[in-house]
Every structure is written in structure tokens, then in C-alpha cells.
Amino acid sequence: GENVEQHPSTLSVQEGDSAVIKCTYSDSASNYFPWYKQELGKGPQLIIDIRSNVGEKKDQRIAVTLNKTAKHFSLHITETQPEDSAVYFCAASIGGSQGNLIFGKGTKLSVKP
């Protein structure tokens, strides 16, 4: 089955710097790659996603890139702010009725003022 590896497990940056979180997946059939943000005491919330027919997607300060050949995808946050501090999860899915999302183990991002 699918396996998703996520690095780093913790990341600390200064406000205004960029943050990058990387994930690799094992199943070449995976075609959907979302990123979730989880704030303390809350459930994860979808922040951006990318499909296998797209190499990069941006939404304001957040971008995701996908390299299908290498089977890895990354989340980029620019001009980080203290409110970006949270746990971030990547996930992968092969879609279809059996293609449930498989999550990475998460990255705790701390943005220091």
C-alpha cells in the first residue's frame, strides 16, 4: 500500500523567512496530494492541494510543487507569520473507492516573532 514520508518533523523559522516541508510517496498510482494545517486543539484543515497533472500550484503565500518522477512533493510558505505556526500534514491518494488518503506524520512549524 501507499506510504508517505514527511520531513522535517519540526521546523523553526524567523518571522518573514520561508519554510519548506517535503514529502515522498511510494505508490506511483497516487494522483492527489493535499496539505492540511492543524492548529492546537482543532482538526486538520485543507490549505492547498495538487493533482498529478500539475507541477506547481500557488495560493498567496503558499505553494506546492510535485515531482512525479521522483515521487515527492513539497509545501512552500513564504513571508511566514506567527499565525502560520501549526502542525502541517501532507497526504496522498490513488483516488477511487479504495483510495483513501494516507497521511505523513506531520511537521510542527514554529514561527518566531
Place this chain on the structure above:
Amino acid sequence: DAGITQSPRHKVTETGTPVTLRCHQTENHRYMYWYRQDPGHGLRLIHYSYGVKDTDKGEVSDGYSVSRSKTEDFLLTLESATSSQTSVYFCAISESAGGVYGYTFGSGTRLTVV
């Protein structure tokens, strides 16, 4: 949380007792999921449902059962709670198979088994 609620939010129970967690949605989504979240393990799928009375196992299903008698409700039961089942449990809903339009998560249930 966008039409999904979990109950209870917190529960402390004793080892060996049965426990049922409830997930209720008002979105009429077909797919519902139960995950557990533990430090160092991220989110792991316990069971999921792809329709009323249609359920299947996830990667960590041992010791858990589920039921879905109505579209809006998905119940997770720990038949005989153990300390290893102390965790935060999240329910999620999706309108598509494979979650390819994203999951919406509930706020979670923190379960402590003593």
C-alpha cells in the same frame, strides 16, 4: 466545522469498558472516516464508510468496530477499551472517493483510558 460534529469532545473511561464515539454530519457526504492521532504517528485510518451500511477497515482497525445506519451518523465503538487506545480521534467526511476534493475534519474527541 463545516457541518461535522463529534461527541463527546472529551472522555475518560476505564480499561475493559465499551465506548462509543459519534460523528454527525449535515453535508450529506457519502464518505466518512475515523482516524486516530498519536504523537509520532500522525493520522492513521481506523475504519471508513462509503455509504449507509457499507464500511471497511483501515490500517489500525483491531479493537474497533463501526456502524453507519444513516447517512449523517458514523459511530466508532471500542468494544473493550485498552490503554493503547488512549488517543485523539478525528472523524472526517468527503463527497468523493479517495478524498480527492479534500476531507473536512471534525474537532476531535480526546479519549483517555485509565
